[in-house]
Amino acid sequence: MEKKDKEFRSSHFARLPVKYLPPEDKYIFAPPNPKYKFNLIGTGMMGLEHLRVTYLEGRATIHGIYDPNPQSVAAAQGVLSQIDSNLKLKVYDDLESACMDPEVDGLIISTPNFSHISVIREAVKSKKHILLEKPMATTIPDAHEIYSIAKNYPAVFQIGLQYRYKAMYVDAIQEALNHRKLGDIKMIHILEHRIPFLDKVKQWNKFNQYSGGTLVEKCCHYFDLMNLFAQSRPKKVYATGSMAVNFRSFEYNGRKSDILDNAVVSVDYENGVRAGFTLCMFSPQFYEELMLCGDEGHLRTYESVDFLPGPKQKTSLEIKVGENSTSRISQPCYPTYIEQSGHSGATFFEHKYFIDTIEGSKSSVATAEEGFWSIVVGYAAQKSIELGGPIKINELLQEYSINL
Ligand SMILES: NC(=O)c1ccc[n+]([C@@H]2O[C@H](COP(=O)([O-])OP(=O)(O)OC[C@H]3O[C@@H](n4cnc5c(N)ncnc54)[C@H](O)[C@@H]3O)[C@@H](O)[C@H]2O)c1
Structure with a gap:
């Protein structure tokens, strides 16, 4: 079988604000062309890390967010505007709309541990790809329920055990x-x-x-x-x-x-x-x-x-x-730019392999x-x-x- 050439790819260079080059002259510096849209459920400390890392990885964008805490919503909007002041987030009023939006390919769930079970029961109705933060639940019956749901889930179901x-x-x-x-x-x-x-x-x-x-x-x-x-x-x-x-x-x-x-x-x-x-x-x-x-x-x-x-x-x-x-x-x-993006770079690779798995590659995701x-x-x-x-x-x- 013919081996496909591997091109040099760096999210670091693709994110540098190189202003002097006309867009048609950008190759190494070409901005990413994201293929996927994710919604973020919960935009506290870890949700903001997911937001930053999604854009650093480059193959997806965060389309919208749902979080009942207004400060968390404002923080997410602030982080996004630092990445690119032209980008905007859709802010949903409830969990169901955030999960069911047909525009979106995947859901990243970073709400407090005890809420994972109720959020997942709603999220799986969407049949979208799911990245659920660790620990997947706080009790054995809830964890077992999520494990049973994931066994027959028709899309990627990944747990945020990215260490x-x-x-x-x-x-x-x-x-x-x-x-x-x-x-x-x-x-x-x-x-x-x-x-x-x-x-x-x-x-x-x-x-x-x-x-x-x-x-x-x-x-x-x-x-x-x-x-x-x-x-x-x-x-x-x-x-x-x-x-x-x-x-x-x-x-x-x-x-x-x-x-x-x-x-x-x-x-x-x-x-x-x-x-x-x-x-x-x-x-x-x-x-x-x-x-x-x-x-x-x-x-x-x-x-x-x-x-x-x-x-x-x-x-x-x-x-x-x-x-x-x-x-x-x-x-x-x-x-360094990957290590500094959160958890010594582990979250970056968690996102990379989440998308690789969506694209059908075998990977070692949890x-x-x-x-x-x-x-x-x-x-x-x-x-x-x-x-x-x-x-x-x-x-x-x-x-x-x-x-x-
Ligand atoms: N993988 C890791 O290394 C890692 C690191 C830190 C946290 N986490 C996990 O991420 C999750 C979030 O932790 P955190 O540190 O960001 O907590 P946090 O308190 O900073 O943020 C949680 C956010 O979820 C929001 N929220 C609460 N209930 C919600 C609901 N039903 N729907 C939508 N949003 C809701 C809160 O308003 C808050 O903004 C936890 O499960 C935690 O264990 C994982």
Whole structure:
């Protein structure tokens, strides 16, 4: 078969405001010619990231938005006018109109966690492509309902578990799973030290009821990665954790916050892989680390943002395989303009692969099934902390009459 030439393509050059060139002389600097229109449901912190990244990626536009908070609507309009003052957003009065607009090809849903289930029930009536933010739901029955809907959905149904597209994890997946450089993976350790949860509209992330709990809300990203590296289903989860420092005196509408700010979670997988996860959310930095050990080698990768001055390495990836093969130390990264667009560039690639999947390419985007299993681990960990003992996953699923 004849191989198609790959042309140089850069959203960076295509977005530079080059004024001196007549439009017909622009080739490298030619502005993107978007093919798809998406609507954005929820334009808070993450919705605005989706807005910016959609335009940076270049193959789609955001046609319209729906958000009941007027400040969020105004913020989205402000972000769009910074991208291009000629662009305008359609602002819908209700969710149904935003979902059903025949002009639009896809929906990006970035509303608070507890609302995903009701938004999805409406959104799927449109049969449009869907990118639903993580965690896909806050409870196991809701997550299972979404997983069941997605199984037979006639368009793309992608979950926003985009950490797998951080450069550090892309390289780790490539080396450990595709090249099998470590042999059979036996142990996985993931650690996150970071600053507390940020403010949100109506402070939904300070309450287990609205977020699903810290280990579902935030840590579903890490449990997704754990499940991916283990290549197996979780069998047993044991966790400890507490509210040690953050939000201990925080109240909203007379209600006290009840979220964890630290935890240690251990997961046994059906194939014998053992995994551990450590979370600390009262650290003056962002530090994320993954360690994998197989029967032929070891991999460690990290990402570090400590807000201190001076040149420092943001990421590192080490593979040490002793006498089995070559070892190496590297620095996984993307071009700066992509890394700066949000979540170290992971959201950019989430959009790229969302559109590639719409166009029929096979890609590694997170499925609703993977989203479901990330929630199962997070939910089991929350429950383990609550009850003070290990949670067997088959028993947990049986409680909800789920047989998988
Ligand atoms: N993938 C990631 O790395 C990542 C990072 C941050 C947040 N998120 C997820 O994105 C979602 C939004 O988080 P956020 O940080 O933007 O929160 P946010 O509070 O900043 O924004 C949420 C927005 O949704 C709006 N909203 C509430 N109910 C709505 C409804 N029914 N329909 C339409 N809009 C509604 C709110 O008014 C608000 O503007 C959450 O599910 C969160 O977990 C994902």
